[in-house]
Amino acid sequence: MARRPILGVFDSANSAADAGDGLRRAGIPETDVDFLTDTPYPEGAFGEREEPHRLYIFPFIGALLGLTSGILLTSMTQVAYPMVTGGKPILSIPPMAVVCYEGTMLGAILFTVLGIIFESRLPKLKAGLYDTRITEGYIGVLVNTEETQHGEVETAFGQAGAVDIKRE
């Protein structure tokens, strides 16, 4: 049986939280439930699961790559064109700092953006189930589950006071 989305639309955050409780009682796994909101609600407002992210890894990798490129570029330049400036050693850190810092920053920024794109699974070509009333403060509870469970989901939505239930 195919998994299909079903969306419950609620006019208050409390009702949406009640729907979350109802779904949990009905045995719907938390990973199948998403709360759609027009603004970020505080952590745990709907009793939802925690959503950890790994975004911080990406800039770290980018910064390391950028720094390595900067070090290689400047040190290789200095070795290839040995020019004593102000009596300083051929390989000295201060002149390398400018390029290394710039490389580190550019690498970190680029990889952060790549991380956002990757973690958000972009590009998304197929539009999902949505209701424009969510932009007016309504809360959407989106459940991606087996079609056989849609009856239980609808019951949970109805008991919590959904103003509308939408299917794909």
Place this chain on the structure above:
Amino acid sequence: MASSAEQHHGGGHGHGQHAGMWVFPVREEITRDVAGKTFAMPSPYKLALGIAAILTILGVVGFFIRASSDGFGSPGPWGYYAGIFSFVFMVTGAAPLVAAAFRFTKSHWRRPLSRVAELFAMVGIVNIVLFIPLLLAMPPIKNPDVQGSDLEIRRTLWFEVPIGAPYTWDILCFVGLAFCSVMILWLSATPDMAQARATATGFRRSLYGALAGWWFGTKRQWNHQKAGLALLGAFYFMLLIFVQFIFITEFAMSMVPFWKDSVLPPMYTVMSFQTGLSLILIVMFIMRRWGGYENYIGKAPFWSASKILLGLTLLWTYHLFAFFITYWYGRLEVEQNILKYLFTQPYLVVFLGNMLFSFFIPFALLIWNPLRRSDWGPPLAGLVALVGSLLFNLRTFAAAFNTGNHFEFALSHVPAAVWPDIWDICIILGGLGIVALVYLLSAKLFPPMSIWEVKEGTLYQKMDTLMKGEYLVLAKPE
């Protein structure tokens, strides 16, 4: 949390000296209302757009006449171009940082100013284009014609001149900065574009679909957006101060023989924070007074930002004094020539104007409590500070680009002042015009109010009574 029923539409809240300080927009109406304002084309907007376009055309004419008559062989004729570019970069480069910095502090009063600040990211793209002529006009690092005691290699921060220096690394600075700020704008505006899609038509609908079609407002998406904005905001700060350091060192200090000053880059950065915040306050004042955003922008952002503006004004003055006193007390002849050149002789009038507008007037205005609590006081002080900053940049770069021999060991004499000609004035007006033009167009492309942040604010703020007074109650979710 305040329910929608408890929210009040429009008007200001607060009593006595705090009257009108806080506003509580109706959450259910924000998306439609802001989208409607974004898509509207009122007459004052069209007038402003027309004036900005005319100024931009003047600038383009001035630029082409300057290029055709003087070419790029010598930096001298491009001193005022460098000055206005520096002013534009200084002010608009710092603006997106203001949004990031106040978001870090999680203050509620900053919500209406976030997008106003982030929209300046679009000017960052223009900055890349405006920067290219400066690279062409910059004298070479290696002296093509060594004479007498001239240096073989001009003083530069590129030391042993790594591959790509200075041109590639310079342009990469500005590209990286613009890329970072545009990504901040995209990430921040995505929820708003996704929500405004329903009411948008034509080009905007396609654009919002392409940029924000993936957004549904799931917990995972909000978390990624929050983390992404925090990371990019931090990197923007780290890159901005670096690019400012590179720019002021490369295009001002390196151009004046023997000008070695560790205070100038931080002074430039502090001034950019001062003027970036000033510009945002001015834009917010215009939006509140004439843009129909009085229900979104109370007096609180002006009041809170005015204290920061006062602090930055004092900090700039401290840096200026630190720079001046070091050279003055050192009493080396070569340093005295630099002091005379930049401060006390040919450009004395401009320097005094700079001091008056960057410190004395803003300071006098901002120490006055009633003025700080008004919606017009801090923007007025900001406008004055912007004039001071313009004078600072024109003086510094006109002087730096016209020192004559950039390969001299030290400044052996005090050069005469070079005043702007008609084409320089056109270029200066064009620089101001293009910022206004790009910003005005951007404000019609993206919602100029951060809808999701204003809505988030409605969750955590409400007016309540204690004894006989009415007070603002704030929730802190984190």
